[in-house]
Amino acid sequence: MFSGVLQKMTSINDNPIRYILEFESNFILMNQAINKEIHISKKGYCCLSCSGNIEIFANGFCKKCFFESPKSGDWVMRPELSKAHLDQEDRDLDFEKEMQLQPHILYFSMTSGLKVGVTRVKNMQTRWIDQGAVESIILLELPNRYLAGLAEVELKEDYSDKTNWRKMLTNEINKVDLINEKKNALDKLSNDLKKYKSGNDEVYKFNYNVLDYPKSVKSKSLKKSNEINGKLVGVKGQYLIFEDSTVFNVRSNEGYVVEIGLK
Numbered sequence: 194m195f196s197g198v199l200q201k202m203t204s205i206n207d208n209p210i211r212y213i214l215e216f217e218s219n220f221i222l223m224n225q226a227i228n229k230e231i232h233i234s235k236k237g238y239c240c241l242s243c244s245g246n247i248e249i250f251a252n253g254f255c256k257k258c259f260f261e262s263p264k265s266g267d268w269v270m271r272p273e274l275s276k277a278h279l280d281q282e283d284r285d286l287d288f289e290k291e292m293q294l295q296p297h298i299l300y301f302s303m304t305s306g307l308k309v310g311v312t313r314v315k316n317m318q319t320r321w322i323d324q325g326a327v328e329s330i331i332l333l334e335l336p337n338r339y340l341a342g343l344a345e346v347e348l349k350e351d352y353s354d355k356t357n358w359r360k361m362l363t364n365e366i367n368k369v370d371l372i373n374e375k376k377n378a379l380d381k382l383s384n385d386l387k388k389y390k391s392g393n394d395e396v397y398k399f400n401y402n403v404l405d406y407p408k409s410v411k412s413k414s415l416k417k418s419n420e421i422n423g424k425l426v427g428v429k430g431q432y433l434i435f436e437d438s439t440v441f442n443v444r445s446n447e448g449y450v451v452e453i454g455l456k
């Protein structure tokens with residue numbers, strides 16, 4: 194029996210990708226759990242910011258922390274709202290400087306279809322794997338989050354920034370040629386941003402350990418049920434995929450205290 198606070202799985206970009214579900218004093222190698230029955234039961238809450246046993250509101254945080262923690266400021270989801278480069282505080286200037294004032298990329302990834310996004314250079318492979326991308330390419334390399342956000346806003350008129358998680362999990366992907374699409378996208382950007390073009394045209398590829406993709410999916414969560422059961426047939430993005438076509442998004446269940454049994 195494994196127990197602890199759920200947090201998103203750690204991934205290792207191997208072929209196939211390896212996932213580890215880590216707790217304070219033990220861990221589960223998820224690829225080895227494929228073909229086994231998993232039983233997850235909810236025992237309580239542990240806010241990832243204050244550690245309180247308080248109902249989780251979003252992103253693993255209780256309501257108070259969600260609205261107060263510097264880790265969930267508006268600039269996280271909307272990079273163009275970053276202000277650390279102006280020395281302006283949102284919730285905690287030291288934290289925001291550390292996170293925002295470091296090299297970022299604007300990228301294309303292929304999740305359910307083509308999507309545009311922003312992430313820190315240090316975090317890029319993890320970001321792509323977490324969203325279940327099968328391919329990705331770097332468009333721009335920028336010195337901070339704000340500029341990456343501006344570039345993303347320019348491309349949002351022509352490209353989605355969202356993943357259709359159902360299609361990602363049923364593996365119905367609208368594939369496009371990323372190198373070709375990178376050229377098209379660079380043509381659309383303003384000159385101020387085009388100068389950050391990345392010379393790296395590598396198409397990164399990701400292979401997930403999924404025995405059989407479901408035809409349609411139904412989501413389960415600890416918010417709605419106290420127990421999650423099923424035979425694991427694969428892991429993609431931050432989702433566990435079960436034999437009966439139900440799926441469990443580990444990331445959106447962060448902050449729940451659970452016990453997990455395997456057999």
Ligand SMILES: [Zn+2]
Nearest residue numbers: 240243255258
């Ligand atoms: Zn809290």
